[in-house]
Amino acid sequence: MNITADRLRSAREHAGLSQGQVAKMLDMHRPTISEIEAGRRKVSTEELTEFAKLYDVSVAWLTGTEATEQNLNDKVLLAARDLTKLKKDDLEKVLKLLESMRGSS
Amino acid sequence: MGSRTIDLAREAVLAAARLRAEQGLSPSVGICPFDLSQELGVSARLVNYPSLEGMYSPSPRPAILVNAERPAGRRRYSCGHELGHHVFKHGFRLDELDDSNSSSSSPEEFLAQRFSAALLMPTLAVNSAFARRGWSPATAQPEHFFVIAQELGVGYTTLLFHQELNLQQLTKSRATGLRDISIPQIRSTVAGFSPQHDVFYVDDHWLRESVDVEVGDVLIVPQGSLLDGDCATLASSPKPHAIAVEPGTCFITLPSNKKILLRVSRRNFIGLARHRFIAEVEDDV
Numbered sequence: 001m002n003i004t005a006d007r008l009r010s011a012r013e014h015a016g017l018s019q020g021q022v023a024k025m026l027d028m029h030r031p032t033i034s035e036i037e038a039g040r041r042k043v044s045t046e047e048l049t050e051f052a053k054l055y056d057v058s059v060a061w062l063t064g065t066e067a068t069e070q071n072l073n074d075k076v077l078l079a080a081r082d083l084t085k086l087k088k089d090d091l092e093k094v095l096k097l098l099e100s101m102r103g104s105s
Numbered sequence: 106m107g108s109r110t111i112d113l114a115r116e117a118v119l120a121a122a123r124l125r126a127e128q129g130l131s132p133s134v135g136i137c138p139f140d141l142s143q144e145l146g147v148s149a150r151l152v153n154y155p156s157l158e159g160m161y162s163p164s165p166r167p168a169i170l171v172n173a174e175r176p177a178g179r180r181r182y183s184c185g186h187e188l189g190h191h192v193f194k195h196g197f198r199l200d201e202l203d204d205s206n207s208s209s210s211s212p213e214e215f216l217a218q219r220f221s222a223a224l225l226m227p228t229l230a231v232n233s234a235f236a237r238r239g240w241s242p243a244t245a246q247p248e249h250f251f252v253i254a255q256e257l258g259v260g261y262t263t264l265l266f267h268q269e270l271n272l273q274q275l276t277k278s279r280a281t282g283l284r285d286i287s288i289p290q291i292r293s294t295v296a297g298f299s300p301q302h303d304v305f306y307v308d309d310h311w312l313r314e315s316v317d318v319e320v321g322d323v324l325i326v327p328q329g330s331l332l333d334g335d336c337a338t339l340a341s342s343p344k345p346h347a348i349a350v351e352p353g354t355c356f357i358t359l360p361s362n363k364k365i366l367l368r369v370s371r372r373n374f375i376g377l378a379r380h381r382f383i384a385e386v387e388d389d390v
Binding site: 014015016017018020021023024025030055056058072075076078079080083084085086087089090091093094097098101102 | 148150151152154155156157160162164165166168170196197198199201202374375376377380381383384385386387
């Protein structure tokens with residue numbers, strides 16, 4: 001599975017949308033969404049931009065070309081430093097989510 | 106309260122009032138902080154990260170995370186809290202899950218807490234909700250506070266704490282006595298039966314534009330009320346009510362012809378808050 005297909009599925013699920021809902025909102029057929037997420041259909045630049053807006057992620061993240069931003073990671077870790085009840089797993093999920101928003105959408 | 110605390114509280118109340126005014130939101134009506142986030146360009150998400158109560162990040166773009174597993178009122182209060190961090194430009198903030206009811210330790214957390222209270226429960230909105238129903242905080246029954254908390258979109262105990270500690274409308278002993286009544290017991294009193302989930306009392310006194318509920322929630326409505334969509338169904342026994350059955354939106358028309366938007370989401374919806382009321386598509390079900 002290619003990275004864009006994988007991330008499109010992940011971003012849709014994290015946005016709380018089903019394939020059918022996305023298809024309806026973007027005026028596409030549901031099987032098309034399924035094909036895209038399976039990596040069997042290419043996605044145009046325009047389509048990527050639409051997906052990014054709908055899922056609130058960046059195009060750069062969807063295509064795997066996002067830049068690493070150590071500064072943001074440091075801020076998150078600093079904010080978590082004094083929290084005793086926050087689980088490491090949850091902190092990692094926060095970092096991943098913020099990573100998906102990096103870069104221009 | 107010390108003078109520093111009073112100054113911070115005043116700052117929070119003024120900031121909340123200013124934000125409402127800037128957004129054209131009446132100070133006498135309840136609001137949805139998730140909708141307000143959207144208006145402010147702050148992305149709000151409901152997540153299932155068990156130990157996280159909320160988060161605000163100003164970068165890469167302003168974003169709020171709220172724990173989806175918390176009760177609906179708590180989720181809205183947390184969203185208001187994180188919006189407070191945004192308004193006060195506090196920078197990145199993480200709030201861990203804490204049920205201890207401990208007071209906020211830092212000035213930033215205190216500001217955010219008071220901002221959320223003032224944003225969701227302005228004095229005018231609380232007073233107006235009681236007055237137009239002919240109720241008074243001094244004599245109202247638990248179910249009255251519950252009905253008003255639901256209209257303001259906050260938890261029953263949250264409203265009581267606010268009226269006791271911030272608005273000084275309840276004595277400590279009265280507020281404590283009211284908090285001792287169980288929520289299921291109050292819901293049963295309001296509904297006339299024991300509902301599985303939440304209950305909303307929707308009548309001509311309901312001033313908010315919408316009633317935001319989850320699948321399975323019950324709305325007690327006047328006899329003769331109508332629905333124009335499939336996201337809820339009407340029932341008449343033991344008293345007229347509607348049950349939210351699927352995500353989506355529709356209008357409730359009361360016998361007086363007053364129309365109120367009903368917005369239904371999945372229970373504990375996880376995802377972008379702006380997508381939570383989107384109807385499911387048959388192909389997916």
